[in-house]
Amino acid sequence: MVAISHQTSIDKITDDHLWTVIMRRKLYKNMTHHKKCSTVAPAVKGWKKAQPRAAVLHKKTTAEGGYATSQALRGAVANPLDGATAGAIPARSAADAVLQDGEMIILTVKPNGAFVLLRSWPVLLLCAAGLVGLTLAEIFTGPMSQSARQMVLLGCAIAAGLQIAAAALRWLGCLYVLTNRRVLHIQGLVRMDTSTCNLGDIAHISITHSPLERPLCLGSLVFLGPAKKSAPAKNFPPQPGCLVAGPWVNISRPYEIAAEIRKAISQTPPRQTE
Structure with missing residues (x-):
């Protein structure tokens, strides 16, 4: 009888403890439900809003003549993102040297490695x-x-040997930059020669393929300005504009890069004419 009463008291204590645990869990769920509605949900929404910007800044770069993307407004991001390659850091520093105040680099492009052979x-x-x-x-x-x-x-x-060395040096010093305001063609290792054009001055982007570029899936981008105003001619189409910036030659994936430039042009506010 003593053993039975002792077992009964143990079962009663266990049931009381289990009931206490269940009630505590219910109270904890009710408390955390209100916290989730007030704090957690806005944090999740803020993370979802920040996610597209992180995806834009985290563009993948390519090794041979492809994208060498910059990750930030000048001085906004101190460390390179995970998708950046080691070769993009010198390109970014060279591009930063010609940036204006408040100007943001969208992408930097180098010619494909076949540039050396195509020039030689x-x-x-x-x-x-x-x-x-x-x-x-x-x-x-x-x-x-x-x-x-x-x-x-x-x-x-x-x-x-001299021709290949000269072409290699020219390739090392060649850099194409797209910012939120301009397209730039930077040339030179010691003394940089920069050809620049505002995005608003570009009316047409022509994609060309030379006979040697076509088998290598390369292309060149030519930036043309608006057509010149002249007397109307009924039998002749309007003449295309003149070259407004240095061409981007021997680049990989020219159509994708041209689409990025057109997107940047479409987001550029129209210039106010006085």
Whole structure:
């Protein structure tokens, strides 16, 4: 009997404790429900509002002649975002040097790596023709002297090397920048030569493909201004505007980049004319 009464008291204590826990949970749910309605929901809404901006600033960059996106208004973001590559940091610093007050970089673009070969192919073709001519001369006229052969080979090697080095330096110093106000073509490593144009002055973006760019899926962007005002002509279409900025040549994904520029132009407020 003693054991039974002891077991009954234990069961009663356990039931009382379980009932207490259940009531505490109900009270906690009621309290947290009011907190969620007042504090948690606005925080979630604020996070959802901030999410599109983070997605815009977190654009992916490409390694070869693709996007090298800047992540912020000048001085707004101190550290690069997770999507930034190491190669985008020097490009961003070069672009920041020519920014105006309150100007924001939307994207920076470098030419594709094939830029070096596309700029060097005439000299390389000439050197190859020289080597072929040397071989044919030896076949039909007999072997040349060792010194003459070395001179021809050395001349071809020096010409090809100098041309490739010059094209590589030009590629390193070439940068295309799109901001919320302008498009820029920056050229030069030591002394920068900048060609710039306001977005409001661009009336048309022409995408061109040279015979050598087409197999490589590359293209060039040409920025044209508005058509010149002239006397009306019934039988002739309006003449296109003149070139207003340096072209962006040998870039990867030209259609996507052109769409980004057109989007920036559409968001630019119209210029007030006095």
